[in-house]
Amino acid sequence: MIDAMNRRNFLQLGLTAGAVAMLPRAMSAQAAKAAQPNASAATTPIKITKLYDNLYLLQGEGGNMALQTGAEGDILIDASYAPAVPRILEAIAAESKNAPFMLINTHWHGDHTGGNEGLHAAGFTITAHQNTRKRLSEPQEMKLFHREVAAAPAGALPTITFDDAMKIWHNGDELNLVHFAPAHTDTDIYIHFQKADVLHVGDIWFNGVYPFIDEGTGGSIGGMIRASEKALAVAGNTTKMIPGHGPLGSKADFQKYHDFLAAVRDKVAALKAGGASEQEVIAKRPTAEFDGGLAKGFMNADTFVGIVYRTL
Numbered sequence: 519m520i521d522a523m524n525r526r527n528f529l530q531l532g533l534t535a536g537a538v539a540m541l542p543r544a545m546s547a548q549a550a551k552a553a554q555p556n557a558s559a560a561t562t563p564i565k566i567t568k569l570y571d572n573l574y575l576l577q578g579e580g581g582n583m584a585l586q587t588g589a590e591g592d593i594l595i596d597a598s599y600a601p602a603v604p605r606i607l608e609a610i611a612a613e614s615k616n617a618p619f620m621l622i623n624t625h626w627h628g629d630h631t632g633g634n635e636g637l638h639a640a641g642f643t644i645t646a647h648q649n650t651r652k653r654l655s656e657p658q659e660m661k662l663f664h665r666e667v668a669a670a671p672a673g674a675l676p677t678i679t680f681d682d683a684m685k686i687w688h689n690g691d692e693l694n695l696v697h698f699a700p701a702h703t704d705t706d707i708y709i710h711f712q713k714a715d716v717l718h719v720g721d722i723w724f725n726g727v728y729p730f731i732d733e734g735t736g737g738s739i740g741g742m743i744r745a746s747e748k749a750l751a752v753a754g755n756t757t758k759m760i761p762g763h764g765p766l767g768s769k770a771d772f773q774k775y776h777d778f779l780a781a782v783r784d785k786v787a788a789l790k791a792g793g794a795s796e797q798e799v800i801a802k803r804p805t806a807e808f809d810g811g812l813a814k815g816f817m818n819a820d821t822f823v824g825i826v827y828r829t830l
């Protein structure tokens with residue numbers, strides 16, 4: 519399964535070199551060099567894109583981040599990997615002279631929370647869905663990768679959590695934080711900056727590639743589709759939508775992604791209902807019409823179809 523993926527991106531998802539070694543094929547030379555997980559995040563520059571007067575998209579390794587600046591203190595969405603923290607602080611300093619205020623995690627995965635401890639030490643209070651705190655507090659297994667994830671240190675844990683939704687009025691904007699029912703994981707939230715009209719949907723959207731769904735921590739294809747519908751109901755035609763991975767998008771882009779998820783779900787469900795095994799469904803290539811556009815990421819079509827089949 520791993521050999522058909524892009525190993526660099528696979529490592530970027532948060533796998534340790536040791537976890538890759540556990541996988542059936544030998545490690546690539548590139549993977550073997552990754553002695554420290556995600557060490558390259560320490561030197562990868564962070565690209566800053568202005569989305570609104572005081573709101574920026576930050577893209578380095580790991581998940582897409584957003585930064586809201588202002589005299590009331592800065593809010594950061596997501597924390598990439600631990601080695602990226604100095605680069606993140608530089609990116610913030612390039613746009614802001616304000617004090618740190620809050621770090622919001624979109625979900626528990628290490629490519630979004632790896633920098634939590636360092637950013638907390640830099641002054642950010644961490645906020646997330648209560649399941650993110652729970653997942654980070656205990657060892658987790660990422661089933662697809664046969665990977666054990668250790669419990670996070672105390673300084674990395676969210677100290678403000680919520681269940682269904684929370685509102686934050688800050689720096690002249692009104693932020694809606696809303697939990698998706700289990701989708702990519704059971705910890706996913708969206709953050710909508712209502713005045714700026716920027717919507718960060720986390721990893722329910724991998725823009726331009728096949729999405730990863732973490733079946734080991736509550737993810738499912740049905741949940742991804744329902745979460746997409748929830749996000750579509752929030753977005754307007756001019757909303758700037760930040761995916762967990764990939765380029766900034768529009769509601770129209772996101773609608774296409776939703777329709778792709780639903781089309782694959784329908785095809786796989788029909789085959790499964792007819793008695794086809796997972797391997798038989800994969801062999802029928804139910805994603806063929808999308809492969810040209812989406813197969814360039816770290817998930818290949820077969821792996822994605824397997825997840826869809828298993829989580830129906």
Ligand SMILES: [Zn+2]
Pocket residue numbers: 580581627629630721762763
């Ligand atoms: Zn991610």
Ligand SMILES: [Zn+2]
Pocket residue numbers: 625627702721762
């Ligand atoms: Zn994720």
